[in-house]
Amino acid sequence: MSTQEGESKPVALLQGTLDLLILRTLLFGPEHGQGIARAVQAMSGNEILVDHGSLYPALQRLEARGFVSAKWGTSGNNRKARFYTLTTAGKKQMTTERQQWERVTAAVARVLTAENPTG
Amino acid sequence: MWFRKHRDRDFAEEIEAHIRLEADRLIEEGMTEAEADVTARRTFGNVTLVRERFYESRRWTWFDQLRQDVRYGFRSLWKARAFAIAAAATIALGTGANTAVFSLADAVLLRSLPVEKPQDLVFLNAAGTEGGSGPPAYPYFSRLRQETRTCEQLAAFASDEMRIEIGGRPEQVMGQVASGNYFDLLGVRPMLGRVMTPEDEALDPPVAVISERFWRRRFGGDPAVIGKTLTQGKRTFVVVGVTPPEFFGLQPGSAVDITIPITTQEKLLTDSSSLWLQGIVARRKPGVSPAQVQAEADVLYRSFMADSRYPRDVVTKYFQRVEAEPAAQGLDVIRSRYSQPLHVLMMIAALVLLLVVANVANLLLSRGTSRSREFAIRIAAGASRARIARQLLTETVLLFAVGALPGMVLARWGVAAIESMFREGRRAIELDASLNGRVLAFSIAITFAAGVAAGLFPAWRAFRRDPDQALKEGHPRAGETRSSGGLAQALVALQVAVSLVLLVGAGFFSITLRSLGKVDTGYRGEGVLTMSIQSPPGYASAKATALWTHAVEAVRQIPGVRSAGVSTYTPLSGRDRGAIVRVRGYIPASDEDATVHTNQVSEGYFESMGIALVRGRVLTDGDAEDSVKVALINESTAKEYFGDRDPLGEILNFTRTGGDRSYRIAGVVRDTKHMNLREEPQRFVYVPMRQPRDVDSRVTLVIAAAVPGAEMNLLAPVRSTLAKVEPGMLISDVISMQSQMKTTLMTERLLAGLSEVSGGLAMTLAAIGLYGVLSYRVGRQRRAIAIRMALGASRSTVVAGVLRQSGLAVSAGLLAGLPVAVIAARYAANLIWGVKADDFRVHAAGSFVLGVVALLSACIPARRAASVSPVDALRES
Numbered sequence: 001m002s003t004q005e006g007e008s009k010p011v012a013l014l015q016g017t018l019d020l021l022i023l024r025t026l027l028f029g030p031e032h033g034q035g036i037a038r039a040v041q042a043m044s045g046n047e048i049l050v051d052h053g054s055l056y057p058a059l060q061r062l063e064a065r066g067f068v069s070a071k072w073g074t075s076g077n078n079r080k081a082r083f084y085t086l087t088t089a090g091k092k093q094m095t096t097e098r099q100q101w102e103r104v105t106a107a108v109a110r111v112l113t114a115e116n117p118t119g
Numbered sequence: 120m121w122f123r124k125h126r127d128r129d130f131a132e133e134i135e136a137h138i139r140l141e142a143d144r145l146i147e148e149g150m151t152e153a154e155a156d157v158t159a160r161r162t163f164g165n166v167t168l169v170r171e172r173f174y175e176s177r178r179w180t181w182f183d184q185l186r187q188d189v190r191y192g193f194r195s196l197w198k199a200r201a202f203a204i205a206a207a208a209t210i211a212l213g214t215g216a217n218t219a220v221f222s223l224a225d226a227v228l229l230r231s232l233p234v235e236k237p238q239d240l241v242f243l244n245a246a247g248t249e250g251g252s253g254p255p256a257y258p259y260f261s262r263l264r265q266e267t268r269t270c271e272q273l274a275a276f277a278s279d280e281m282r283i284e285i286g287g288r289p290e291q292v293m294g295q296v297a298s299g300n301y302f303d304l305l306g307v308r309p310m311l312g313r314v315m316t317p318e319d320e321a322l323d324p325p326v327a328v329i330s331e332r333f334w335r336r337r338f339g340g341d342p343a344v345i346g347k348t349l350t351q352g353k354r355t356f357v358v359v360g361v362t363p364p365e366f367f368g369l370q371p372g373s374a375v376d377i378t379i380p381i382t383t384q385e386k387l388l389t390d391s392s393s394l395w396l397q398g399i400v401a402r403r404k405p406g407v408s409p410a411q412v413q414a415e416a417d418v419l420y421r422s423f424m425a426d427s428r429y430p431r432d433v434v435t436k437y438f439q440r441v442e443a444e445p446a447a448q449g450l451d452v453i454r455s456r457y458s459q460p461l462h463v464l465m466m467i468a469a470l471v472l473l474l475v476v477a478n479v480a481n482l483l484l485s486r487g488t489s490r491s492r493e494f495a496i497r498i499a500a501g502a503s504r505a506r507i508a509r510q511l512l513t514e515t516v517l518l519f520a521v522g523a524l525p526g527m528v529l530a531r532w533g534v535a536a537i538e539s540m541f542r543e544g545r546r547a548i549e550l551d552a553s554l555n556g557r558v559l560a561f562s563i564a565i566t567f568a569a570g571v572a573a574g575l576f577p578a579w580r581a582f583r584r585d586p587d588q589a590l591k592e593g594h595p596r597a598g599e600t601r602s603s604g605g606l607a608q609a610l611v612a613l614q615v616a617v618s619l620v621l622l623v624g625a626g627f628f629s630i631t632l633r634s635l636g637k638v639d640t641g642y643r644g645e646g647v648l649t650m651s652i653q654s655p656p657g658y659a660s661a662k663a664t665a666l667w668t669h670a671v672e673a674v675r676q677i678p679g680v681r682s683a684g685v686s687t688y689t690p691l692s693g694r695d696r697g698a699i700v701r702v703r704g705y706i707p708a709s710d711e712d713a714t715v716h717t718n719q720v721s722e723g724y725f726e727s728m729g730i731a732l733v734r735g736r737v738l739t740d741g742d743a744e745d746s747v748k749v750a751l752i753n754e755s756t757a758k759e760y761f762g763d764r765d766p767l768g769e770i771l772n773f774t775r776t777g778g779d780r781s782y783r784i785a786g787v788v789r790d791t792k793h794m795n796l797r798e799e800p801q802r803f804v805y806v807p808m809r810q811p812r813d814v815d816s817r818v819t820l821v822i823a824a825a826v827p828g829a830e831m832n833l834l835a836p837v838r839s840t841l842a843k844v845e846p847g848m849l850i851s852d853v854i855s856m857q858s859q860m861k862t863t864l865m866t867e868r869l870l871a872g873l874s875e876v877s878g879g880l881a882m883t884l885a886a887i888g889l890y891g892v893l894s895y896r897v898g899r900q901r902r903a904i905a906i907r908m909a910l911g912a913s914r915s916t917v918v919a920g921v922l923r924q925s926g927l928a929v930s931a932g933l934l935a936g937l938p939v940a941v942i943a944a945r946y947a948a949n950l951i952w953g954v955k956a957d958d959f960r961v962h963a964a965g966s967f968v969l970g971v972v973a974l975l976s977a978c979i980p981a982r983r984a985a986s987v988s989p990v991d992a993l994r995e996s
Binding site: 032033034035037038051052053054056057060075077079080081082 | 129130132133134136137138139140141143144162163164165166168169172173176
């Protein structure tokens with residue numbers, strides 16, 4: 001998955017993190033693909049800009065596992081769009097993945113700030 | 120596949136929608152339309168790539184997994200070969216039985232005629248308030264054919280056994296007369312030569328079309344058959360074509376051998392009151408409904424019948440209107456007769472399959488417990504429980520598929536056996552119950568359904584299982600969970616219930632067969648041989664009577680022949696003749712009451728058939744053309760028409776349009792069965808062959824052998840004797856009365872045989888199932904039993920415990936099966952005979968037998984439990 005070349009260096013995203021971001025976005029309510037892409041961009045302060053297309057494998061994976069459900073509907077501008085909604089299982093998964101993410105980042109942070117890694 | 124394409128298209132739409140929404144946003148943010156579109160696409164990235172990834176991901180997931188599951192399934196089954204083979208054997212029986220029975224049902228009940236667009240065909244039949252009278256007479260057909268606006272084509276046909284001569288040799292075939300456009304209407308194209316055309320009705324020259332079966336049997340499949348001649352009646356016919364193998368005519372169960380133009384029946388073409396046509400078939404014009412055809416035909420019919428010579432009340436009863444019936448499945452002769460027995464057979468087969476499913480499921484459950492460790496390891500390695508469940512399901516379906524293959528072979532063999540059973544006897548029923556698309560589809564469907572049903576049990580268990588628990592269970596020490604035991608018990612109960620239904624069915628059908636076999640037929644069939652003999656064409660009536668007389672006298676001289684006689688027909692032959700008679704002192708309430716069955720018989724007939732004389736005398740050769748006309752009646756006629764009066768000497772008047780015929784009653788004979796073994800005795804009047812009302816060109820020769828059982832040995836001497844009397848005599852339908860009886864009981868034999876076999880199989884499977892479950896449980900509970908015994912429990916208590924466990928499952932099964940058996944018996948009530956369908960003794964007997972079997976199968980595990988030595992068992996751990 002690529003990020004947009006901007007002023008700052010791209011942040012390498014671990015696979016699965018995108019899933020978490022999508023779930024987080026949908027916490028606010030149902031949204032269509034383009035809206036999710038924009039939201040991720042906005043929430044991450046334009047640090048993580050996703051090739052909009054590469055959002056979809058993650059979305060489809062989430063749908064296949066039952067964490068989101070999708071239905072065709074109409075957008076604000078009266079455009080036809082496919083809206084994704086967070087399911088109950090998805091909410092639970094989000095909590096699990098978020099906890100996991102925080103544990104991993106905390107662990108990484110500890111290793112990085114440790115004085116003697118082999119001590 | 121459609122679903123996949125739908126998803127692909129859906130996703131493509133979603134991508135476009137995304138890009139449009141992004142473009143809208145960019146426009147809001149200030150871009151121009153053109154810029155926005157380009158930028159939106161660029162931001163999205165490589166659309167083709169994304170779509171391809173989507174396509175690939177969806178395509179391979181389920182298919183890859185399925186392939187894996189199948190490969191793993193094969194490996195598992197191979198590792199447990201013994202079990203797999205045993206299971207596959209029972210599956211073969213279950214699926215084979217169902218496929219065979221469905222083949223039969225398909226051939227008899229479902230199949231359409233092998234003609235073009237059978238659903239556009241209708242049969243036209245007359246009917247009235249009392250019933251139907253078959254197709255209207257030929258003159259009506261002629262008129263309708265000219266005037267019809269709703270039908271594309273109409274054809275008339277009739278078939279019957281026909282005497283033909285090929286190369287001077289007479290033989291009997293199933294012949295059909297039909298309109299010239301018969302084959303064209305049906306869309307039947309010849310496989311050799313040509314078929315009949317309307318021009319052939321001119322009989323210039325007379326042509327014949329033969330069936331493929333007849334061609335192979337009689338002409339050895341020689342292509343030079345075209346142009347050969349055969350004689351029928353006074354005409355010589357040229358064979359012009361052969362119909363394709365699948366065409367047999369319009370009457371399923373009967374196969375027509377040759378077809379000749381209907382115009383050969385000159386006299387009947389103009390007879391408005393004759394009912395000789397077998398059918399009028401019409402092809403509707405496209406867009407025309409059967410109701411419209413019926414309306415048109417009906418209007419014409421009513422005006423046609425207005426000029427009829429029949430009395431008005433007869434017209435109303437039988438010739439009031441014309442109905443158009445769908446002809447797609449042909450004339451219904453065997454369908455209604457075999458519909459219910461076939462349904463019963465299908466139910467039996469379905470129950471057997473249910474039994475097999477329960478049995479296999481139970482086996483799989485017990486195997487599943489021993490595979491716990493395997494599952495636990497797989498779960499620990501990351502497999503989801505759903506995946507394991509799915510794999511188990513696939514494995515079971517695979518097992519069923521493997522078992523179903525030999526099942527198909529069994530089915531074909533079974534079908535062939537039943538087809539030859541149907542072919543026995545005088546009125547052979549030709550069935551083509553071979554495999555076709557529908558049967559194959561059915562077979563695959565039930566195999567799959569059965570596999571899924573059986574596989575659900577272990578799959579469900581695997582799905583619900585907790586990995587930790589599974590690991591523990593793999594250890595021989597652990598106790599058994601309650602739920603798994605309950606499921607196994609429930610399956611045993613199901614098997615017991617199904618077995619009860621099948622056993623009860625077997626009981627009823629066996630009793631039916633045995634009772635019918637013992638029925639007093641009124642005649643003595645042992646050692647009696649019958650055959651049809653037919654005079655050559657051109658015999659005048661007096662000559663024919665003389666011929667029978669000579670034939671019978673000659674046959675009586677053959678050593679080994681006790682007595683001989685002739686008659687128009689014999690009991691259970693399926694043939695019938697009737698007439699309306701009047702006697703002094705009896706006022707019939709309706710025509711029905713004044714109708715009797717008639718049979719023309721010679722002297723020696725009653726002696727040969729072993730029909731006892733009750734009063735008066737039998738016929739002698741003194742009862743000839745010049746003496747007083749006498750007749751014999753049977754007991755029913757005597758009782759009905761004369762009550763307590765002595766019928767001897769009374770006059771019997773046959774009423775016919777134009778003159779009475781009077782016969783004096785000279786004797787009373789015993790009632791005999793006529794059409795089947797179950798009916799009430801019918802009224803019969805026997806008229807001497809030498810004082811006939813009609814002269815038959817074809818009669819039945821009845822020969823009683825001096826030694827019962829040796830009657831078939833008389834066949835050769837009889838043939839040569841008859842050939843000396845008249846070389847052109849045609850001999851056919853040779854059958855002993857005992858074989859005839861067997862043929863009459865064919866349905867009962869089929870039902871009894873199949874239900875007995877499945878009852879036995881059911882009992883065996885249920886016993887094995889119970890034994891398996893119990894011995895497994897006892898094996899698991901060895902420690903518990905040992906502890907209990909060490910604490911002082913006696914052996915008998917332990918045995919009682921085991922028996923109690925089995926008793927629960929068996930009682931539950933019996934309780935569940937009983938109401939089903941009762942309902943099933945009521946459904947099949949009119950097939951059962953000799954015992955009432957609600958006779959509870961049969962149900963009780965079935966339950967008792969099953970109970971005993973269950974007890975016996977519980978014996979060994981119980982003994983094993985009792986023989987557990989506490990010290991050894993405890994030491995093992």
